[in-house]
Amino acid sequence: MLAGGLEVIYWRVLLDVFAWFGFSYSIWTSPTLKNALVLAITVGVIVATSGSTSRWTLTFPMAPIIVLQILRRQGSKLRASRILCYTSLLMVLMSIAASILFPPLQLPQVQSGGPYDVGAVSFFLPIQQEETDSCDMFNHTHVPVRLLYPTIRSNDSSDKTTPYLSPSLAMEFLQESMKAAAPPPLKPYDWLMHHWLLTELPIQKHAALVPQTTKFPLVVYSHGLMGNADIYSYQAMSLATQGMLVLMINHLDGSAPVAEHHDGSKITFDYDTLQLWKDGKKKEYTRERQRQTEWRARELVGATKTILTLNNNDDNNSIDQAALWRTDAPHSLIQSFEGRIDKDRIFFMGHSFGGATALTAAFRQPDLLERGGGVIAHEPAVDWVPDGPRRSLLPEDRLQGLAHNYTGGVAGWEFETTGGDDASLSLHSLNLLFLFSGQWRELNWGESHILEEMFAKGRLGTPDQGVVDFGVIDQANHNEFSDMCMITPLWLARGSGVTGARNPLETAHEIEKRTWKFISSVISSSPATATTTGTQTESAQES
Known part of the structure; x- marks a missing residue:
């Protein structure tokens, strides 16, 4: 429903939810070694599965959250700690809102697909x-084809x-x-499209051609x-x-x-x-x-x-x-x-x-x-x-x-x-x-x-x-x-x-x-x- 009826990459949604819980836990609990370990695992999973910007709705709020949590460990005043905590939670809420607006999408399965x-x-x-x-x-003498x-x-x-875009x-x-198609204010922000890097196609690279004598139209x-x-x-x-x-x-x-x-x-x-x-x-x-x-x-x-x-x-x-x-x-x-x-x-x-x-x-x-x-x-x-x-x-x-x-x-x-x-x-x-x-x-x-x-x-x-x-x-x-x-x-x-x-x-x-x-x-x-x-x-x- 939140994707407007488009095809969502569901395992990416689960990773989003995992990240939000990991951030929230590390923010809301006291700054202990366990707290730091949860934050480190959360950051590691995000980077490993999304790189630096591919799932930018997580990676962009991640940087200020890490900084705010380090500051929490340096300060002992209760009031300052609460301000840092609430600010971090605000980053999580912003991440949730951005992830809803920019869900991880993929192409659907072919609806009228044939037998192959x-x-x-x-x-x-x-x-x-x-x-x-x-x-x-x-x-030129060659043309790139797929x-x-x-x-x-x-x-x-x-x-x-196989990856949707040629790697x-x-x-x-x-x-x-x-640069070519976006409105002038958005041209520098190519990371807005980086979620396309997460999309994959149900295609087998270098799979064997159907082993028959059949001739195929081109x-x-x-x-x-x-x-x-x-x-x-x-x-x-x-x-x-x-x-x-x-x-x-x-x-x-x-x-x-x-x-x-x-x-x-x-x-x-x-x-x-x-x-x-x-x-x-x-x-x-x-x-x-x-x-x-x-x-x-x-x-x-x-x-x-x-x-x-x-x-x-x-x-x-x-x-x-x-x-x-x-x-x-x-x-x-x-x-x-x-x-x-x-x-x-x-x-x-x-x-x-x-x-x-x-x-x-x-x-x-x-x-x-x-x-x-x-x-x-x-x-x-x-x-x-x-x-x-x-x-x-x-x-x-x-x-x-x-x-x-x-x-x-x-x-x-x-x-x-x-x-x-x-x-x-x-x-x-x-x-x-x-x-x-x-x-x-x-x-x-x-x-x-x-x-x-x-x-x-x-x-x-x-x-x-x-x-x-x-x-x-x-x-x-x-x-x-x-x-x-x-x-x-x-x-x-x-x-x-x-x-x-x-x-x-x-x-x-x-x-x-x-x-x-x-x-x-x-x-x-x-x-x-x-x-x-x-x-x-x-x-x-x-x-």
Whole structure:
């Protein structure tokens, strides 16, 4: 109840209560050796389980309490002792109040989970730049990824959790996130988010892939602005439990708070582009975002092409362990993916900036999806899609007679015609899913009104030849497509406008169901291919 219906880490709550009792006992009793021992044990448990600031609602009051108790031992006057005692108790009450306002939260178990547990491996995936690539910014050879995959469900709970945030970047991620997104008075106080360090995921690192001959569909996921692969874990886990391989990309274009190159260097959030918006240069800002989308789409396509080489039986073409930078995964695990990817069932998926990236990548490389995959766009930032794929999505012939007009968005059209930017396949020839929040629909962001009207009139996609869906998650806000709202105190998230009127757990569940309904419909639309995906398709449809 105090967590607002979010998922609480119950053992952390018990540690909170233990700490309060330990502090209270040491404060209220006479300053003896036993009293000092209780205080020392309490402090030791807090530091051992929370570090210096991860559970700051305990560690911050802890310092003055220790000082006050030392002063108690130095003074003998009864009145002074009582003042120190009452002041210490006030610190405990403040800790209790802060712990209630900032409860220890975690992601819930996947509500519509399939028959599998989830394994994970992280590495730097080598990608190649196309010879015709004209994107000057794109000059790196590897992209950091995390691959989630189905593993055998087991009742053994040992080693079935992994830290929510990647340990090597966790602190910098929190610091840069506060610096980029928090209101000015709060920017220096990244410790307000340190409770995210206590969250764990029900994922087994380097667990064995399901030992079958089954081929698994592949979802390649692109994160949103100021996000990374970690904060989209819930939706990714839900797909992996259903028998999907989910390749999560950490983009290197400066859209993430912090990301790491394979050589160990790091890139932090791109404030120069954001400054264009703050300076009122909205057209220039939008054009710059469109160029970033090209960068991200090249990363997504390049990563997809490389991961597909795991299907090759030719040792000269397949990825070997040496090509995967900085992974401690067993070589046998990497080899186990050989021949296990269903290349006829590939989905490009993303949220916000990631939705724009997925659409752009699909336009640039439609042959990867046209055999039976599709695009899953969660609240795509359509205005950030470059001219070519945006014209393909919103062509004049499909817009004629609609109540909502489109003239190119904030920046208009950079080029009068598509020219050499045309693709061999329209986006409308692919299987398409668009999901928007009630917030974006109300604001008509992401051209949601136009896409909704196109869907209602049968002009979105090609309904008689493929799977097309459009949906609105009512009473939900933009960030609820990520994990953020599920691990942020509800009073704070709603007060800052991050979370909508619904409980974010319910919102995540609806997004999960709508997304899987689309994917399972695509998979089952071709009986010949559906048989290669094994029993997970049938199980998912039943759920």
